[in-house]
Amino acid sequence: MNLGFEIIAVDFDGTLCENRWPEIGNPNIRLIDYLKKRQKDGDKLILWTCRTNERLMDAVNWCNDEHGLYFDEINENIDSVKYLFGNDAKKIYADVYIDDKASNHLTMPFIKDVGKLSDGYHTFDGLYAQRRVLFATLCNIFRNSSWKSRRHSDGEVCFGGDWFIVGIDTPEGSYTYHYRMEYWDMFDCPVLEVGREWDGHTEEDVTRLLSLENRIDNCNAERYSRSGDHGGCKYENRVEETK
Numbered sequence: 001m002n003l004g005f006e007i008i009a010v011d012f013d014g015t016l017c018e019n020r021w022p023e024i025g026n027p028n029i030r031l032i033d034y035l036k037k038r039q040k041d042g043d044k045l046i047l048w049t050c051r052t053n054e055r056l057m058d059a060v061n062w063c064n065d066e067h068g069l070y071f072d073e074i075n076e077n078i079d080s081v082k083y084l085f086g087n088d089a090k091k092i093y094a095d096v097y098i099d100d101k102a103s104n105h106l107t108m109p110f111i112k113d114v115g116k117l118s119d120g121y122h123t124f125d126g127l128y129a130q131r132r133v134l135f136a137t138l139c140n141i142f143r144n145s146s147w148k149s150r151r152h153s154d155g156e157v158c159f160g161g162d163w164f165i166v167g168i169d170t171p172e173g174s175y176t177y178h179y180r181m182e183y184w185d186m187f188d189c190p191v192l193e194v195g196r197e198w199d200g201h202t203e204e205d206v207t208r209l210l211s212l213e214n215r216i217d218n219c220n221a222e223r224y225s226r227s228g229d230h231g232g233c234k235y236e237n238r239v240e241e242t243k
C-alpha cells in the first residue's frame with residue numbers, strides 16, 4: 001500500500017521508555033528523536049500499547065509534555081488506512097512496528113544487556129564511553145563555545161532530574177548530548193540556568209563538530225581566557241563556573 005508516507009506503530013513500555021510498568025521508566029531518547037524526525041519528514045506515528053485508561057493517559061502525557069512526541073493515532077488505525085481497507089481491522093496497520101517484544105526489533109538501549117552487544121570489536125557500552133570522553137574533551141578545549149545545564153530551555157529538569165544536557169555552539173549550529181549526572185564533572189564548561197533552545201539538530205548533524213576546526217586558531221586564546229573573565233562567553237543565564 002503506497003500512501004506516500006510510512007506508518008510507524010510503536011510500543012510504549014520497554015520501547016519508548018524503560019519498562020517499569022505501571023510506572024514510566026527512563027526515556028529511550030534515541031528512539032524518541034528518531035520518531036520525531038520521521039514524523040517531521042511526513043510519516044505517521046501510532047502509539048501501539050496495552051496501556052488503557054489512566055495509565056494510557058500517563059503515557060501519552062509523558063510523551064507530549066516531557067518529550068514533545070505527539071502521535072497521529074493512539075491504538076487506532078489512521079483514517080486513510082480505514083478508508084482504503086474499507087474497514088477498521090483489529091490489527092493496527094503499519095509499515096514498521098517497533099516493539100521490545102518483536103523478534104526483529106531495532107536495537108534499543110533498554111533491551112537487556114544491550115550494552116554488552118558487540119560487533120566483534122566494540123560493545124555499545126564501550127562506544128558510548130568513548131563518545132562521552134571525546135565529546136568532553138572537545139567541550140573542554142572549546143570551553144567558551146560550550147555549556148551545560150540541568151534544565152532544558154523550557155525550564156524543565158532533564159528527564160526527571162538525573163540527567164543534564166551539554167552542548168557546543170559551532171559555526172554551523174549547536175550540537176548536544178544528554179548524560180547522567182554522574183558525568184557532570186567531566187565537562188568543564190560554563191553552567192547555564194537553562195539549556196539553549198533545541199534547533200532541531202539530529203545525529204546526522206554531528207558533522208557540525210567538524211566546523212569547529214575553523215575555530216582551532218582561537219583555541220589557545222580560549223584556553224588562556226579561562227582564568228580571566230571568559231571574554232568570549234555570551235551566555236547571560238550562566239549560573240556558576242566549574243572547577
Ligand SMILES: [Mg+2]
Nearest residue numbers: 011013014100
Ligand atoms: Mg513493551
